[in-house]
Amino acid sequence: MSPKYKLPNSKPGSKGNLSRPDCPYCGFSRCWKHATYERKGFHRPKSEHQHGTVAIQRYLCLNPPCEHTFSVLPENVLPYCRFFLDGLIGIADALADGMSAYRIAKYQWSLSLRVILRAVSQIKNTVTPWLAKLYQEATGTIKTGFQALTQAVLKTICCYR
Numbered sequence: 198m199s200p201k202y203k204l205p206n207s208k209p210g211s212k213g214n215l216s217r218p219d220c221p222y223c224g225f226s227r228c229w230k231h232a233t234y235e236r237k238g239f240h241r242p243k244s245e246h247q248h249g250t251v252a253i254q255r256y257l258c259l260n261p262p263c264e265h266t267f268s269v270l271p272e273n274v275l276p277y278c279r280f281f282l283d284g285l286i287g288i289a290d291a292l293a294d295g296m297s298a299y300r301i302a303k304y305q306w307s308l309s310l311r312v313i314l315r316a317v318s319q320i321k322n323t324v325t326p327w328l329a330k331l332y333q334e335a336t337g338t339i340k341t342g343f344q345a346l347t348q349a350v351l352k353t354i355c356c357y358r
C-alpha cells in the first residue's frame with residue numbers, strides 16, 4: 198500500500214481520533230487538516246440516488262524535517278477502487294446468495310458484466326489481502342474470507358457499523 202493512503206485507527210488497540218492521524222511518513226502525531234479534495238466516479242447501486250463523489254481530507258505533518266501532506270480515506274473508501282466497501286460487501290453477499298454476476302450487474306448496479314467481474318476479482322485479489330493485513334496489524338491474529346474479514350475489520354478498527 199502506498200504511504201499516501203492510510204486507514205484511520207490502524208494501530209494496535211487504538212480506537213483513535215479520526216481528526217488527528219499520525220503522519221504515515223514519519224509517525225509524527227501532530228498533523229493539521231490541510232484542505233480536502235474530491236474523489237469522483239464511484240459506482241453506486243441503482244437503488245441509491247447519491248452522487249459518486251467523496252471528499253477526502255488531506256493533512257499536513259507539522260514535524261519540521263518532514264512536512265509531508267497526506268490523505269486519509271474515509272472508512273468506506275478503498276485505495277484504487279471505484280466501489281465503496283459497502284458496495285463490494287453487497288456484491289459478495291449477492292454472490293454468496295447465489296445471484297449471478299450477470300444479474301448483479303444488470304439489476305442491482307446497471308453496470309456492464311465486465312465491471313462486476315472486475316469487482317469480484319478486486320475483492321479476491323486486492324481487497325481481501327488488504328483487509329487481512331489490516332486485521333493482522335490491528336489484532337495480531339489471522340483471519341481469512343472477505344465477508345468474515347470485513348465484519349471483523351469494521352468492528353475492531355473502524356467502528357463503522
Ligand SMILES: [Zn+2]
Pocket residue numbers: 220221222223224225258259260263264265
Ligand atoms: Zn511527517
